[in-house]
Amino acid sequence: MSALNAVASRRLARPTSAGGWVRLVLLGLLVALLALFVARYWEALFELGQWFVSFATTRPYIILGFAVPIAFGALCAVMCERSGVVNIGIEGMMLTSAFTGFLVGAYLNPVMGHLPAALLGVAAAIGASMVLSALHAWLAITVKADQIISGTVINILALGGTAYFNQLFISTADVSGARTLPKNLIGLPSEVYDAPIVGPLLNAVFGQGPLQTAVIFAVIFLQVMLFRSRWGLRTRAVGEHPKAADTVGIDVIRVRYRNVILGGAFAGLAGAYLTLESIGSFQDGMTAGIGFIALAAMIFGRWTPVGAFIAALIFGAARTLGQAIQISAPPGELGGAIASWPAQWFGMFPYILTIIILAGVVGRAVAPAADGVPYDKEARG
Amino acid sequence: MTSPPVSHGGMSVDPTTLVGSGSGIGRQLASTVVAIVLGLLVGAVLILVSSALSEEGLRPTLPIEAYASLLSGSLGDARGWANTMNSATPLILAGLSVAFGFRAGLFNIGAQGQFFLGAFGGAIFGGVAGIPFPLHIVVAVFGGFLFGGLWGFIPGLLKAWRGAHEVVTTIMLNSIAALGLNWLAATYFRDPGATFPRTPDALPSALLPTILEGTRMHAGILVALAAAVAVWFVLFKTTLGFEIRTVGSNPDAARYAGIRPALITVLTMSIAGGLAGTAGAIEILGITKNYPAEYNTTYGFDAIAVALLGRAHPFGVVGAALLFGVLRAGAGAMQRETGIPIDIISVVQGAIILFVAAEVVIRRLLPRIRRAGRGPTRAPSAA
Numbered sequence: 001m002s003a004l005n006a007v008a009s010r011r012l013a014r015p016t017s018a019g020g021w022v023r024l025v026l027l028g029l030l031v032a033l034l035a036l037f038v039a040r041y042w043e044a045l046f047e048l049g050q051w052f053v054s055f056a057t058t059r060p061y062i063i064l065g066f067a068v069p070i071a072f073g074a075l076c077a078v079m080c081e082r083s084g085v086v087n088i089g090i091e092g093m094m095l096t097s098a099f100t101g102f103l104v105g106a107y108l109n110p111v112m113g114h115l116p117a118a119l120l121g122v123a124a125a126i127g128a129s130m131v132l133s134a135l136h137a138w139l140a141i142t143v144k145a146d147q148i149i150s151g152t153v154i155n156i157l158a159l160g161g162t163a164y165f166n167q168l169f170i171s172t173a174d175v176s177g178a179r180t181l182p183k184n185l186i187g188l189p190s191e192v193y194d195a196p197i198v199g200p201l202l203n204a205v206f207g208q209g210p211l212q213t214a215v216i217f218a219v220i221f222l223q224v225m226l227f228r229s230r231w232g233l234r235t236r237a238v239g240e241h242p243k244a245a246d247t248v249g250i251d252v253i254r255v256r257y258r259n260v261i262l263g264g265a266f267a268g269l270a271g272a273y274l275t276l277e278s279i280g281s282f283q284d285g286m287t288a289g290i291g292f293i294a295l296a297a298m299i300f301g302r303w304t305p306v307g308a309f310i311a312a313l314i315f316g317a318a319r320t321l322g323q324a325i326q327i328s329a330p331p332g333e334l335g336g337a338i339a340s341w342p343a344q345w346f347g348m349f350p351y352i353l354t355i356i357i358l359a360g361v362v363g364r365a366v367a368p369a370a371d372g373v374p375y376d377k378e379a380r381g
Numbered sequence: 382m383t384s385p386p387v388s389h390g391g392m393s394v395d396p397t398t399l400v401g402s403g404s405g406i407g408r409q410l411a412s413t414v415v416a417i418v419l420g421l422l423v424g425a426v427l428i429l430v431s432s433a434l435s436e437e438g439l440r441p442t443l444p445i446e447a448y449a450s451l452l453s454g455s456l457g458d459a460r461g462w463a464n465t466m467n468s469a470t471p472l473i474l475a476g477l478s479v480a481f482g483f484r485a486g487l488f489n490i491g492a493q494g495q496f497f498l499g500a501f502g503g504a505i506f507g508g509v510a511g512i513p514f515p516l517h518i519v520v521a522v523f524g525g526f527l528f529g530g531l532w533g534f535i536p537g538l539l540k541a542w543r544g545a546h547e548v549v550t551t552i553m554l555n556s557i558a559a560l561g562l563n564w565l566a567a568t569y570f571r572d573p574g575a576t577f578p579r580t581p582d583a584l585p586s587a588l589l590p591t592i593l594e595g596t597r598m599h600a601g602i603l604v605a606l607a608a609a610v611a612v613w614f615v616l617f618k619t620t621l622g623f624e625i626r627t628v629g630s631n632p633d634a635a636r637y638a639g640i641r642p643a644l645i646t647v648l649t650m651s652i653a654g655g656l657a658g659t660a661g662a663i664e665i666l667g668i669t670k671n672y673p674a675e676y677n678t679t680y681g682f683d684a685i686a687v688a689l690l691g692r693a694h695p696f697g698v699v700g701a702a703l704l705f706g707v708l709r710a711g712a713g714a715m716q717r718e719t720g721i722p723i724d725i726i727s728v729v730q731g732a733i734i735l736f737v738a739a740e741v742v743i744r745r746l747l748p749r750i751r752r753a754g755r756g757p758t759r760a761p762s763a764a
Contacts, residue, residue, distance in 0.1 A: 088548055145738045148488050148548060149689065153735045156686060160727025167722035168431050292552045344564035351553040351560075358545035 047332035055324045057197075061204035061212075062323060065278060067309070067316030068215050069094065069287075072270035073294025074301065074308035075222055079263030081303060082226065083256045084239040084370040088151035089136050090267050091291025092158030093129040097271030099162040101125030102282045103169055105275075109179065118181045121276050122211070126268035132158070133264025137257050144374035155291075163284045170282055180280040181209045209277035211269055215309075218266065222305040235259055239368035242375045252375045267291070289351065296354040303368065311357070318353050322346030409692060412743045416690070417704065419743075420733030421448070424725055431721075447719045454714025455707045461714075463598030467668060469706030471496070471680040473605035474660035476687030476698040477612050478533075478653040482547075483693035484616055485649040486629040491536060491551025492657040493681030494558035495529040499658025501562050502528030503665040504672040505570065507583025517586040522604070522662045529658015530651045532558060537650025541643035547650065555681070566674040578674035589667040599667035606699065608656065613695040625649055657681055679727075683709075686734045705730060 038045060056063060073090050080087040105121025112120075132154055139150035184207050193203040206213055226232040234255055237245040242252045270290070275282050293315055300314075301307025324330075325346070329339045425444035433439040455465045475492045482489035489495075506524030507517070532554060539545040567578035575581075589599040616622040627635040628645045635642055660680060665672060687705055691697030708730065712723040736743060 139738055143739050145740075149738050152488075152490070152685060152689075153731060153738050156682075156734060157728065157731035159682075160724055160731050164427070164722050164724035164728050165431075167724055168435075289552055289556050292549050295549055342564050342568070344560040347560045348557050351556045354553045355539065355545065355550050358549055359539045359543040 041334055044333040044335070048330055048334050048338070051328075051330045051332075051335065052321065052324060055328060056317065056320065058200055059320075060200050061208050063313060063316040063320045064204045064212060064215075065208065065316070066319040067312040068212050068273050068278075069270040069290050070294050070297050070315050071215050071219060071309045071312035072211075072266045072273065073291050074297040074312055075218060075305055076263040076266040076270070077295050077298040078222065078226070078301075078303055078305055078308060079235075079259045079266070081298065081371050082239045082368055083235045083259035084242060084368055084373065084375070085137070085140050085256055085260050086147045086151070086372040087133075087136060087140075087260065087263070088148055088292070088295065089132065089154030089158075090151075090270075090294055091287055091289065092151075092155035093132045093264055093267035094271040094274070094291050095162055095285070095287045096132055096158045097125035097129040097268040098275045098286060099166065099170075099271075099282050100128035101268075101272040102275035103165070105179075106170070114179055115182060118179070118276050122181075122269070122272045125272035125276070126265045129268030129271060130261050130264040133261045133267070134257075136264075137260040140260070141253055141256050141374065144376070147372050147374075159285060162282075166282060166284060181211070181277045183208055185210050186213070209273075211273045211277050214269070218269075219305045219309040226305065236368070238375075239370055242370050242373075246375075246377065252377075256375070270294070293350060293354050296357055299367075300357045302366075315350055315353065318350050322349065412740055413690065413692070413737070415743045416733050416736035416740070419736045420729050423732035424729035427725065427728060428721055443719065443721075447715050447721050447725075450718040451708065451711035451715040453711075454718075455709075455711030459593060459596050461710060463593050463596035464710035465703070465706045466598050466602045467706075468709040469702045470599075470601040470605045470667070471660040471664045472683060472687050472702035472705050472709075473602075473699055474608055474663065475657045475681050475684030476691060476702050477608055477695060478529075478656035478660070479684050479688035480691060480693040480695065480698050481612060481616070481625075481656060482649060482653040483688060484622075484629050485625045485645055486632070487537075487540070487646065487649055487653070488548050489533070489536075489551060489650065489653045489657075490548055490685060491532065491554050491654070491681075492660075492684045493679075494551065494555035495532040495654040495657035496661040496664075496678070496681035496684075497555075497558040497562055497676065498532040498654075499525035499529035499661030500665045500669075500676065501565070501570075501580070501661070501672045502526075502658060503662025504580045504583055506662075507587035507666055508581050510584060512586060514586045517584065518589060518666065521583065521587040521666055522659060525658045525662020525665075526655040527658070529661060530655035532658070533654015534647065534651040537647040537654075540650070541646040559676075562672065562676070563674045566672050566676075570672075571674075572671065575671075580672040582670045583666055587666055588670065589663065597668070601663040601667045604659070604663060605702075608659065609695045609699050612656070616695065621648075657684065660684075683727075683730065686730045689734050689737055 073094060076090050076093070077087060101121040101124055103121075104124035105118045108117035108120055111117070136147075136150055136154055139145045139153070140147045186206050188202065188206055193199045193207050195202070204212075205216055226235065234245065234250050237248075237250060238252050238255045245255075246252050271287070274286060274290075279286070294308075294312075297311035297315060298308045300311035301309065322343070325339055325341075329335065425448070428444045428447055429439065429441070432443045453461070455461045475496055478492045478495065479489050503521050503525040507521040509517075509520070512520055536545075536547045536550040536554060539550050540547050566580050570580045571578050572581040589601055592598055592600050592603070614622075616625065624635065624640045624645055625648075627638065627640055628642045628649075632642045635645070664678070664680065669676075683705060687698055687701045690701035690704070691699070708726045712726045715721055715725075716723050
């Protein structure tokens with residue numbers, strides 16, 4: 001009892017208001033500094049903003065292009081976590097599918113021609129990612145292994161495995177025949193893309209590769225399905241309260257397996273986008289944290305497809321900034337300073353943004369209640 | 382320090398499932414050996430498959446040749462032993478870093494970035510003139526500890542204060558460390574005399590002495606083993622260790638016992654970062670001597686597998702690091718003699734960890750193996 005009393009008295013004795021005051025003063029200082037900065041550089045900031053908006057509105061395809069793999073990865077994460085399975089193996093799934101898709105596309109290109117080979121490459125990418133997803137599902141759902149460890153195992157295997165086979169099949173083989181998916185498959189006339197305001201937007205969605213078009217429809221489709229369909233209701237029920245879902249006759253295990261494995265298809269599309277649509281070659285470890293940024297996008301988007309997509313666009317805009325400076329130098333007093341920043345700073349930008357988003361938002365964002373908890377039919381709860 | 386907000390769902394590591402507190406040490410050892418054997422088998426199958434796909438056609442003995450040349454490369458002579466120990470040294474220290482985090486329920490994937498920071502710190506402090514020989518090593522290694530500790534402190538603080546999950550923040554900090562140090566080593570800390578961007582060499586007074594005549598085996602292994610004992614002592618013989626393990630197994634109970642989980646989280650991540658930073662500093666002072674702008678190493682990443690295989694126990698980590706050290710040190714010889722890419726090592730490591738994660742499967746397998754060996758009457762779980 002005395003121990004409990006000690007705890008209680010310590011709790012009471014802890015000063016709570018002092019901390020609040022310190023925080024308030026710090027926040028006030030920060031706001032004042034920011035206000036001073038804005039006041040001093042108002043015109044330069046305005047000029048800079050104008051420059052970026054004009055850059056972004058004439059080339060929204062760059063922003064969307066950067067956002068595509070993040071958005072696909074986030075869709076995979078949403079499907080898994082909404083049904084109660086944490087998936088940090090998305091990075092590894094993306095890397096594996098990027099490799100597999102590229103390998104299949106490159107080797108089949110001389111045999112069957114450009115487009116069929118690339119499309120089969122996309123299919124192979126989806127397949128490879130779904131195989132790894134099945135492994136994760138088995139470890140997380142049936143074996144009830146720690147889901148973070150399971151995802152890490154997949155990341156380690158993917159990094160080593162793709163490097164091994166890359167060395168055997170791609171680095172040493174002649175893959176000069178490899179080409180990316182064709183652009184503007186729908187074949188809208190170029191006058192449409194020249195139209196003011198909507199032209200660049202249409203170009204971003206329809207004028208680029210097919211996966212860049214597909215991501216928009218995938219986001220909308222999944223958003224509608226998740227909140228308006230039987231499958232969505234069951235998924236959310238299993239993620240929030242699996243016991244209750246089980247009681248009304250939903251097969252929790254089956255729903256989770258299906259969601260994790262189908263979600264893997266989206267990670268596969270993300271990987272396929274990298275090698276078969278965007279970059280056109282494979283390098284070891286080329287995903288470079290996109291799978292984890294996708295997780296941050298999912299959290300920032302509050303576990304909804306549309307929210308995650310908007311978050312992915314913000315990441316895309318952040319990466320576009322680095323590109324924009326190389327293409328057209330920013331004007332004005334601040335522009336010159338920014339243009340002289342080293343490339344590494346812009347490289348760090350998305351990662352720092354991810355940390356800021358996680359630190360700033362996660363306290364208020366609420367994950368599905370049963371996220372990461374294996375379902376045990378016999379357990380009381 | 383305020384209490385941490387509700388963290389992101391179930392994204393936390395439960396060290397009890399990892400450490401397997403229920404089963405005895407003999408059982409754990411047995412299932413670990415099975416996992417290693419299965420991992421090596423996966424590697425063998427992969428070698429067979431890729432040899433079957435190659436132009437020379439299937440060579441059934443290739444896996445045996447590969448593993449034989451790997452072993453003779455890493456343990457065949459004094460040079461091999463030196464390479465094995467030198468490879469195991471950073472793996473032990475960085476593995477201790479990840480294992481230390483596991484004990485508090487934290488998954489420190491950031492050992493890679495903390496390693497980079499420590500390496501940079503080691504290079505900088507190792508270049509400070511005017512410190513006499515043995516003391517300079519201590520200063521430089523401690524500098525690495527501090528730099529790495531800072532890189533562990535940040536995710537610890539973000540977790541305790543804002544509930545930002547350490548798995549994602551540490552991964553992001555890995556990339557930030559690589560890019561940021563790439564920039565620093567190429568600009569403000571660049572050696573003007575060097576042809577490619579890197580920091581100046583550490584001074585001879587800061588370099589670790591070799592301890593095996595005629596090889597490059599440096600004294601780092603002694604530091605690593607001492608660190609393993611120290612981590613074991615802190616975790617299992619001190620109040621701080623007890624508090625860390627309590628937070629790891631049950632944060633709510635810890636809070637009711639008067640332990641502040643937020644404080645323990647920050648402290649654990651800082652010490653874990655320091656351990657990985659020490660690994661980086663020792664690698665610089667023992668092997669590379671300077672921090673190259675394009676520093677490329679996977680020690681911090683492999684440390685995750687080391688900690689998992691070692692069941693987050695300091696002495697288990699030493700054993701796992703020695704095994705991975707053997708694989709790493711012999712991989713070069715294997716590639717030279719059999720043409721199999723070094724990367725097969727990463728696959729084998731990943732496969733071993735896969736079987737550790739799926740331990741339940743091995744546990745189901747083990748009695749059967751034992752039954753087959755001893756005969757059906759002696760099987761304890763036959764009923």
